[in-house]
Each structure stands twice: as C-alpha cells, then as structure tokens.
Amino acid sequence: MANDASAVFDTLSPAVSNGSLADPFTPPADSSLWRKNFLLGAATASYQIEGAVNEDGRLPSIWDTFSATPGKVLAGDTGAVACDHYHRWEADVEMLASLGLEGYRLSIAWPRVMGAAGLPNRKGLDFYKRLLSRLKEKGITTSVTLYHWDLPQHLEDRGGWLNRDTAYRFADYADLMSRELAGTVDAWATLNEPWCSAYLGYGNGHHAPGLANDRFATQAMHHLLLAHGLAIPVLRANDPASQKGIVANIGRGTPNSDSAADQRAAHLFEVQHNAWILDPLLKGAYPQDLFELWPGTEPLVLDGDMQTISAPLDFLGINYYFRTNVASDGAHGFRDVPLEGVERTQMGWEVYPDGLRDLLTGFKRTYHNLPPIYITENGMASDDKVIDGHVDDTQRISFLKRHLAAVDQAIKAGVDIRGYFLWSLMDNFEWAFGYERRFGVVHIDYSTQKRTVKRSAELVAKFLKERKARV
Numbered sequence: 001m002a003n004d005a006s007a008v009f010d011t012l013s014p015a016v017s018n019g020s021l022a023d024p025f026t027p028p029a030d031s032s033l034w035r036k037n038f039l040l041g042a043a044t045a046s047y048q049i050e051g052a053v054n055e056d057g058r059l060p061s062i063w064d065t066f067s068a069t070p071g072k073v074l075a076g077d078t079g080a081v082a083c084d085h086y087h088r089w090e091a092d093v094e095m096l097a098s099l100g101l102e103g104y105r106l107s108i109a110w111p112r113v114m115g116a117a118g119l120p121n122r123k124g125l126d127f128y129k130r131l132l133s134r135l136k137e138k139g140i141t142t143s144v145t146l147y148h149w150d151l152p153q154h155l156e157d158r159g160g161w162l163n164r165d166t167a168y169r170f171a172d173y174a175d176l177m178s179r180e181l182a183g184t185v186d187a188w189a190t191l192n193e194p195w196c197s198a199y200l201g202y203g204n205g206h207h208a209p210g211l212a213n214d215r216f217a218t219q220a221m222h223h224l225l226l227a228h229g230l231a232i233p234v235l236r237a238n239d240p241a242s243q244k245g246i247v248a249n250i251g252r253g254t255p256n257s258d259s260a261a262d263q264r265a266a267h268l269f270e271v272q273h274n275a276w277i278l279d280p281l282l283k284g285a286y287p288q289d290l291f292e293l294w295p296g297t298e299p300l301v302l303d304g305d306m307q308t309i310s311a312p313l314d315f316l317g318i319n320y321y322f323r324t325n326v327a328s329d330g331a332h333g334f335r336d337v338p339l340e341g342v343e344r345t346q347m348g349w350e351v352y353p354d355g356l357r358d359l360l361t362g363f364k365r366t367y368h369n370l371p372p373i374y375i376t377e378n379g380m381a382s383d384d385k386v387i388d389g390h391v392d393d394t395q396r397i398s399f400l401k402r403h404l405a406a407v408d409q410a411i412k413a414g415v416d417i418r419g420y421f422l423w424s425l426m427d428n429f430e431w432a433f434g435y436e437r438r439f440g441v442v443h444i445d446y447s448t449q450k451r452t453v454k455r456s457a458e459l460v461a462k463f464l465k466e467r468k469a470r471v
C-alpha cells in the first residue's frame with residue numbers, strides 16, 4: 001500500500017509543478033480562501049472507512065446490525081471491509097499529507113474503544129492514538145467527532161437514544177476519550193448531524209436503528225443534545241487546550257411559489273432541518289413551530305436540560321449539501337416539489353451553493369451568539385471511473401469551487417468561518433446507499449483497495465501548494 005501511495009504522488013507532482021494541469025479550481029485572488037489561517041482539510045467517518053468490524057475487541061454497532069438486515073442498504077453492502085482503513089491508515093495519512101491537506105476530520109468508533117461495562121478497550125484505543133499522533137507529526141490539524149452514528153448495539157438493545165441513560169453513557173465515553181487522547185486533538189465535536197441520528201434513525205427509519213415514529217425522533221433528538229451538553233464540560237476539564245463543538249447538517253428550503261402557504265412551508269422545512277437543532281443549542285429552547293408540524297410530539301425535558309444543552313460552544317460545525325424546493329402539503333407541513341432542469345449530483349441532490357451562503361448569513365442574523373464556524377462537510381457524489389490511471393471528476397471540481405466561493409461570500413458578509421473540510425477524503429460506505437455513491441476526492445477500487453487521487457484532489461493540492469508558497 002505504501003508503494004501505491006508514493007506512486008500516485010510521483011505522477012502528481014510533475015503535472016502540478018510544470019503547470020500542465022488545467023486549473024478550473026483555484027479561487028480568485030480576492031478570495032478569503034487565500035488566507036493562510038483558513039483551514040482546508042478533508043473529512044471521513046469511522047464506520048464508512050475503517051472496516052475490521054470484528055477485530056481487536058470491537059463490539060457490534062447499530063450500523064453492523066442495520067446493514068446486515070436485508071433491504072436496508074443498497075446491494076446489501078455493509079461496512080465490514082469498507083476502505084480497510086483500519087489496516088491501511090499509515091498510507092492514508094501519507095496520502096493526506098502529500099495532498100497538502102491541512103486538516104483531517106475523523107470520527108472514533110465508540111464500540112471499538114469501550115466495552116459493554118464501560119471499560120476501555122486498549123487495542124481499539126491504541127489505533128486512534130497511533131493515528132492521531134501520526135497526524136500531529138505530519139503537522140495536520142485534527143478534528144475528532146465522537147459520534148458519527150455507530151452507536152454500540154448493546155446500548156441500542158437498552159433503548160438507544162430513546163433511553164435517557166444513553167446520554168450519560170456518552171458523557172462517560174467522552175470522558176474516557178478526552179483523558180486518553182488529550183494533546184493530540186485540536187477540535188472535539190461531540191455529535192455528527194443529530195438530525196440524521198434522530199430523524200433518519202428514529203423518525204423515518206432510513207438509517208439505523210430503523211425506527212419510524214415522529215415522537216421517537218423528538219425524544220431521541222433531546223437525548224442526543226443532552227449527551228452533547230453533558231460531554232462539553234467533561235471535554236473542557238480533560239482537554240482544556242482544544243476547541244469543543246458539535247456538527248449540524250443544515251438544509252435550505254425554498255418556497256415553490258410566492259403564496260403565503262408555500263412561504264410557510266419553506267419556513268417549516270428550515271425549522272425541521274435547522275432550528276430543531278440550532279435553537280436548543282444557541283437559544284436554549286426548542287422552536288415551537290416544530291410541534292405545529294408534528295403535533296403532540298414534545299419530548300420529555302427535565303429541569304436543567306436546556307441549560308446543559310445550550311452551554312457555550314467554541315465552534316459550530318456545519319455540513320451542507322443541497323436545497324429542497326417545497327410547497328405546502330395542504331395541512332400542517334410541507335412536501336418536496338423537485339425542480340426540473342437544475343444541476344444534480346449522483347445522489348439526485350440539487351447543486352445549490354447559494355443555499356450555503358444564505359443559510360450562514362441568515363444564522364448570523366438569527367443567533368446573536370453564533371460561534372465561529374467550520375464547514376465540516378461539503379461535497380458531492382459522482383459515478384467516477386478510473387481511466388488510464390486518472391479520474392476526471394469535473395463536476396466535483398466545479399462544485400467545490402462554487403461552494404468555496406459561497407463560503408467566501410458569507411465571510412465577506414461578516415460570518416466568522418474558519419475552515420472547510422471537504423467530504424470526503426476517499427470514496428466510502430455511503431450509509432443506506434452502500435458503495436455505489438462516490439463522494440471521495442480519492443477513488444477507491446473496492447476489489448483491490450487501490451487508492452487513485454482524483455483530479456479534484458490534485459487541484460486542491462495545487463492550490464494549497466501555491467498558497468503555502470506565498471509570502
């Protein structure tokens with residue numbers, strides 16, 4: 001594997017240095033992206049890349065169970081092998097470093113590092129210790145997400161996020177991780193996308209654990225946010241020098257017409273996708289409109305919970321992918337009205353960079369205490385093929401350029417955005433869509449595990465090299 005990686009970079013460098021690589025990516029001279037302290041990195045998540053699900057004492061997660069259930073994941077794919085990153089991590093770090101990426105956002109698999117009785121699993125912990133130390137040796141900024149959806153199955157067996165106790169178990173896990181890994185983590189994010197865990201996991205059942213009930217979704221969300229709030233002071237106590245935050249996915253909803261009903265539908269869409277998470281975190285209260293959308297689903301909230309949840313954050317991680325055009329459903333809610341003739345990705349998601357800018361500037365107006373922001377995920381899937389040793393992912397290059405321009409516009413409009421992690425470093429297990437959807441800037445051949453740097457990654461590397469060389 002080490003040989004594979006160096007071969008890739010032997011071919012990359014001449015093309016970059018002799019200028020023969022066409023460059024539809026490099027941001028314009030006045031872009032804030034040229035600022036050296038604007039962190040540019042890539043992200044991954046444990047279950048999507050690691051594989052080795054039965055090794056070194058790792059316990060099953062809800063995604064092992066869910067993906068092994070017929071009909072839940074496209075083509076019956078599972079994360080059992082994925083990108084085999086658990087064994088190939090050294091070459092993968094080399095690859096990251098050779099691309100000049102300055103930051104790496106990864107997640108820890110909770111079932112790999114903690115046994116059912118709450119005791120540490122040393123072998124699993126050592127994996128992350130080695131990985132994080134190597135990243136630091138390479139000068140890469142480390143952003144670690146504690147929970148990117150792989151809940152230990154034994155906790156799901158006791159109710160998962162419907163059980164308040166899971167929030168306390170999460171705080172224990174955060175305690176163990178921050179005691180063990182302090183000094184190697186620049187930024188801790190408690191949760192990745194609680195909306196997906198709560199709504200897709202417990203509200204519509206598209207994700208693990210596959211339950212479908214709106215009341216479950218609001219209660220799961222409350223326990224997820226509580227878990228976050230309980231973990232923040234623990235992380236602060238154990239690892240004071242690092243940044244602490246959370247990662248939320250945000251969605252742009254636009255009205256299908258000027259009618260008051262459609263405007264209201266778009267508002268409710270954004271309440272359901274954004275305010276449901278951001279209001280409790282930044283205002284200490286759930287948005288009441290949410291319960292207009294889902295009457296009778298108020299979660300059980302105990303005294304003090306909202307204060308715990310709204311503890312100050314050092315940063316807010318934002319994941320953005322697309323917008324949804326909506327109309328009133330004629331009752332309390334909204335329905336999707338897909339626009340025709342717009343650019344879409346392999347996921348069918350509309351390419352809509354303005355949505356990122358508009359949401360960020362909107363949040364700045366809505367939340368007076370909006371913390372500094374990192375874009376912790378943005379990217380797209382395409383049906384990439386290796387041809388003559390290269391992957392020409394032209395749509396992705398243009399996608400990244402346009403979204404980075406949207407970030408620049410938001411910065412110029414006064415939003416404090418400190419960095420951007422593209423999703424993803426490499427093609428990986430895309431949850432319910434398995435391996436068919438390729439989000440990486442590095443291509444994975446799943447039959448050989450060969451990594452091939454796509455054109456997009458070469459151009460990002462070229463830009464970073466130029467930025468670094470500037471005085």
Ligand code: FCB
Nearest residue numbers: 045192193249423430439
């Ligand atoms: C986000 C997830 C990430 C990846 C992208 C495409 O919702 O956080 O793991 O699947 O979508």
